Amino acid sequence: MRGILHNINYTVAALLFLMGLYTVLVKPNIIKKLMGLNIMETSVFLLIVSIGMVRDGNAPVVTEGVKAAQMVNPIPQALILTGIVVAVSTTAVGLALCLKIHETYDTLDAFRIPGRQEL
Amino acid sequence: MSASANHPVLIVAVPLLFAALCPILALWKRSICFPWALAGVGVTAFFSWSLIGKVSSGKALTYNLSGWRPPWGIQIRIDTVGLMMACLITGVGALLIVYSWRYVTHDIKPERVPYYYTLLLLLITSMLGFSITGDLFNFFVFMEIFSITSYALVAIAEERRAIRAALKYLLMGATSSLLVLFAIAFLYSVTGSLNMVDISRQLAKLSPGFVPVAAVALILFMVGFSVKSALFPLHEWLPDAHSIAPSPISAILSALVIKMGVLGILRILFVVYGSAFALESTSWSRVAGVLSWTAAIAIVAGSLMAIIQRDLKVMIAYSSIAHVGYIVLGICMLSSRGMTGGLFNILAHAMGKACFFLVAGSFIYKHGIRRIQDLRGIGRTMPVTSGAFALASLSIVGLPPSAGFIAKWYILWGCITRGNYFFVVMVLLGSLLSAIYCFRVVYYMFFTGRAARAEPVDEVPATMYVPAALLSAGTVFMGVFASLVLPALSGAARAFLIR
Numbered sequence: 001m002r003g004i005l006h007n008i009n010y011t012v013a014a015l016l017f018l019m020g021l022y023t024v025l026v027k028p029n030i031i032k033k034l035m036g037l038n039i040m041e042t043s044v045f046l047l048i049v050s051i052g053m054v055r056d057g058n059a060p061v062v063t064e065g066v067k068a069a070q071m072v073n074p075i076p077q078a079l080i081l082t083g084i085v086v087a088v089s090t091t092a093v094g095l096a097l098c099l100k101i102h103e104t105y106d107t108l109d110a111f112r113i114p115g116r117q118e119l
Numbered sequence: 120m121s122a123s124a125n126h127p128v129l130i131v132a133v134p135l136l137f138a139a140l141c142p143i144l145a146l147w148k149r150s151i152c153f154p155w156a157l158a159g160v161g162v163t164a165f166f167s168w169s170l171i172g173k174v175s176s177g178k179a180l181t182y183n184l185s186g187w188r189p190p191w192g193i194q195i196r197i198d199t200v201g202l203m204m205a206c207l208i209t210g211v212g213a214l215l216i217v218y219s220w221r222y223v224t225h226d227i228k229p230e231r232v233p234y235y236y237t238l239l240l241l242l243i244t245s246m247l248g249f250s251i252t253g254d255l256f257n258f259f260v261f262m263e264i265f266s267i268t269s270y271a272l273v274a275i276a277e278e279r280r281a282i283r284a285a286l287k288y289l290l291m292g293a294t295s296s297l298l299v300l301f302a303i304a305f306l307y308s309v310t311g312s313l314n315m316v317d318i319s320r321q322l323a324k325l326s327p328g329f330v331p332v333a334a335v336a337l338i339l340f341m342v343g344f345s346v347k348s349a350l351f352p353l354h355e356w357l358p359d360a361h362s363i364a365p366s367p368i369s370a371i372l373s374a375l376v377i378k379m380g381v382l383g384i385l386r387i388l389f390v391v392y393g394s395a396f397a398l399e400s401t402s403w404s405r406v407a408g409v410l411s412w413t414a415a416i417a418i419v420a421g422s423l424m425a426i427i428q429r430d431l432k433v434m435i436a437y438s439s440i441a442h443v444g445y446i447v448l449g450i451c452m453l454s455s456r457g458m459t460g461g462l463f464n465i466l467a468h469a470m471g472k473a474c475f476f477l478v479a480g481s482f483i484y485k486h487g488i489r490r491i492q493d494l495r496g497i498g499r500t501m502p503v504t505s506g507a508f509a510l511a512s513l514s515i516v517g518l519p520p521s522a523g524f525i526a527k528w529y530i531l532w533g534c535i536t537r538g539n540y541f542f543v544v545m546v547l548l549g550s551l552l553s554a555i556y557c558f559r560v561v562y563y564m565f566f567t568g569r570a571a572r573a574e575p576v577d578e579v580p581a582t583m584y585v586p587a588a589l590l591s592a593g594t595v596f597m598g599v600f601a602s603l604v605l606p607a608l609s610g611a612a613r614a615f616l617i618r
Contacts, residue, residue, distance in 0.1 A: 017301065024290060037293050044300045051308045076307070079256055083300060086263040090293050093270050097289065100274065100282045113283050 009050035016043030028109045030101065034094045041087040045080040052076035126166045127182040127195045130205060131248040134163045138240035145233030152236040153220045159240055160216055163247065164209035167202070174202045177614060181253065189253070189314040196253025196315070199611035200462060203604070204250035204382060207466060208375055211473050212243045214586035218477055219367045221580050225484050226276040226365045235275055242268040242371065249379050255303055255313045255391070262299065262347070262383070266292045269376055273364040284359035291356045295346035299383075302339035305332050306391075315391050322396045333392070334402040340387045341406055348380025350410070350447055351417035354440045358424075361436035366480020369432060373439040374473040378465050381446050384410070388450075389615040404453070411451040415545040417444030422552035431482070431491050434556055435475045438515060441549055442468045448542060449530040457533015458612035459605065460526050466604065467514050467522035467594060474511035474590035478504050481579045481587065491560055496568015500577045503584045505564045507591040512557035514594035517550045522597035525605070 004011050016039060023036025052073030058066050060074040098108065105113050137159030145152050174180045179198035183189065197205070216239065223232050245264035252258050270292065274285035307313060309329040310321040322333055342353070349357040357377070361369045388407065396403055421441030428434040442464065449461025481504045482488045482497065498505040514523035527546060534542040578584055597604070 013301075017297075021294065024294065030286065033290060037290065037297075040294065040297050044297055044304060047301070048304045048307070051304065075313075079307075082256070082260060086260065086267075086296075089267050090263070090270075090289070090296075093267055094286070094289055094293075097270075097274060097282055097286045100277065101286065104279055104282060110286075115283075 009047060013043045013047035013050075016040075016046070028111050030098050030108045030110055031095075033110065034091060034098070037094070038087065038091060041083070045083055045087075048076045048080050048083070123169055125182075126170055127180060127197055127251060128184060129166045130163055130170075130251060131244060133166065134159050134240050134244040134247065137162075138237050138244055141237040141240060142233050149229065149233060152233045153216070156236040156240055157213065157216050160209055160213045160243060163243070164206075164213060167205040167209050167247070170197065170202055171206065174199055175610070177610075179253075190312040190317040193257050194253040194314060195251050197251045198614075199607050200382070200385065201250045203462070203466065203608070204378070205247055207469055208243060208246050208250065211374055211469060211590070212239075212371065214589060215239075215367045215371055215473065215477075217582050218370075218480070218586045220582050222365065222367055222480055222484055222583065226278075228277070231275060235272070238268045238272050238275070239368075239371070242272065242376070246375055246379055250382060253315050255306065255315055255318065258315075258383075258386070259296070259300055259303055262379070263296055265376060265379060266296060266347070269360075269368075269372055272368045273360045273372075275368070276365045278363060280359070281363045284356075284363045288356045288360040291346055291353070295343040295353075298339045298343035298346075302336040302343065305336035305339070309333055315386065318391050319393045319396070322392060325396075333396070337387070337392055337402060337406055341384065341410065344380045344383035344387065345410075345413070346380070347383060348377045348443050348447070349440055350380075350443060351413045351420060351440070354417070354421075354443075357440055358433055358436045361439065361476075362430060362432035366432075366476050366483060369436070369480070370473040370476035373436065373476060374469040377439065377443055378446075378469060381443065381450070381465065384447065385450055385615070407451045407453055411448055411539075411542065414444040414446075414448035414451065415542050417441060418448065418545055418549035419552065422549050422556070425556045426552060428556075429490050429492070431479045431489060431494070431560070432476070434491065434560075435472065435479060438475075438553065438556065439468075439472055441553065442472065442515070445527065445530060445546065445549070448546070449526070449533060452530070452533040452537050452539070452542075453616065454533040454536045455609060455612040455616055456529050456536060458615065459609045460529025460531075460533055462608045462612065463522065463529060463601070463605065464526035466597060467526045470590045470593045470597070471511040471514035471521075471523060474507055474587050474594070475515070477583070477587040477590065478508040478511075481583050484583065485577070485579050491563060494560065494563045496564075496574075498565035499568065499574050501579070501584075502576060503578055503588055505561075507584070507587040508564065509561045510591040511594055512561060514591075514598070516553045516557050520595060520598045522594045522601065525598055525601045 020036045020040030024033045054072050057072040058070050060071040102108055141152055141155055174197055179196045182195040184193045223235055227235055242265055245261045248261040270285050270289045274281050309332050310318050312318050346353040361372050392403055418441050421437050425434045425437035446461045446464045449457045514521035517523045517527040531543055531546055
């Protein structure tokens with residue numbers, strides 16, 4: 001129990017990831033699946049940023065009297081900015097596909113779109 | 120500093136620049152996209168082929184971007200496998216762009232054509248970057264770029280079924296990318312570094328409390344890259360996406376993009392988690408064991424599914440699943456001969472499968488034929504295209520003197536060295552099943568249909584049958600002259616296994 005509370009960032013990230021994965025797998029609406037994908041992405045970004053956190057840390061800007069060890073690690077923040085850009089691109093392509101699916105099949109229900117064999 | 124010192128970064132920078140300028144140039148004149156794309160890949164091919172001879176199995180060619188030394192800067196690290204992939208990507212990419220010139224007029228709306236070439240150039244850029252980078256996060260970013268461009272390229276022809284196939288590919292691919300990112304987060308948290316070689320040094324002396332974190336990260340990496348390479352239980356996206364995409368895109372997806380997943384498995388298992396980590400934790404060899412079992416099942420399951428298909432492109436897509444099984448089986452046998460076979464099969468299968476899809480595309484372009492039984496007698500009216508298919512099928516089945524034979528021989532040798540006779544049986548069974556589905560097509564093409572009457576030869580345009588013919592001739596050439604590449608690959612395999 002103490003292990004879970006000590007590593008609460010890992011636990012929360014894993015739970016959020018699983019919730020997002022559940023949404024992608026179970027919900028029939030495609031927009032909800034894309035939202036589940038975004039929840040998964042958010043969980044990973046949360047984990048990455050929380051790894052770089054320093055308790056009562058300063059911003060990672062060179063100032064007088066602030067030692068490097070007191071600053072929050074800027075690398076994870078750069079990583080998740082890149083990751084957010086990637087997530088936005090994936091969501092954009094996904095939403096464009098949603099538009100096309102709605103135009104073609106007039107439904108957004110993933111279980112009602114005919115499969116490869118049925119066409 | 121010699122003039123060629125900057126070639127490593129130019130391999131990625133040049134096609135990226137060409138891709139960025141492509142839509143802008145298309146506003147001026149749409150017909151310039153094809154020569155522009157071909158020029159871009161041609162210049163990149165010059166840069167990547169110029170590095171042959173500078174990379175040896177013991178020492179990879181490294182290049183620090185902007186001069187920042189690792190682990191603070193991003194490092195490009197070109198080892199033998201990376202160089203082979205770079206040369207393969209530029210070579211096959213150039214042939215596919217030549218093929219696309221006529222094919223896009225059949226499938227894609229004219230106002231979309233500039234975006235097709237842009238996305239294709241971005242795909243080539245990102246695959247090149249993925250093959251040569253030495254930094255783990257750079258690895259992830261390039262993986263995302265090739266994934267997103269392939270989702271878009273599958274759907275670009277706006278065929279009804281393509282949209283659904285692209286969505287399935289997107290959902291599965293994006294989930295797997297997130298698994299890889301999760302794993303990178305874990306590795307960063309226990310090692311504090313993002314450079315692959317630096318991480319492997321840190322993992323060798325990891326404190327025991329952190330070993331489970333690294334082991335979980337390994338498993339997440341493997342699952343993520345298994346989806347990307349369509350390894351057996353996670354292959355469901357491949358038949359739809361590869362069969363419904365426009366044919367040159369199917370070719371590049373099957374020939375190159377799924378090999379990126381295999382390259383990911385290779386880099387993570389052998390470069391990042393070297394054998395030093397294997398001594399610390401038993402999870403490494405267990406992971407390799409599990410992967411070899413799923414690969415063996417993939418070989419037989421993929422081939423069986425290919426036999427029952429009626430659509431030509433779906434059959435070829437299932438055959439890709441089987442061949443990824445061969446490659447991963449060779450790599451995970453943990454013997455230098457098996458790994459040489461797996462790496463050589465990347466080369467052989469890329470050329471053979473690209474030829475298959477180009478031929479299938481030629482049939483669709485000329486006659487609209489998608490089903491195998493409609494191919495009766497087409498060997499008479501389209502001899503070069505059908506002949507290319509027949510020649511490439513030697514490589515897919517694994518018959519001498521093709522490159523596929525050499526690859527399977529080495530994989531079998533690796534399995535026998537390891538004493539895994541069950542895998543020997545699976546590989547041989549896979550070859551037999553491949554013969555069934557490949558030669559059935561050859562039978563329909565050449566040995567049935569209207570006889571006697573001399574039908575006029577009515578081929579596709581030359582820019583479409585020449586790439587297919589070159590690729591199939593390439594499989595035979597690489598089979599006969601395998602000694603050009605095999606020593607380098609054996610050296611690379613041994614270097615991977617002793618790290």
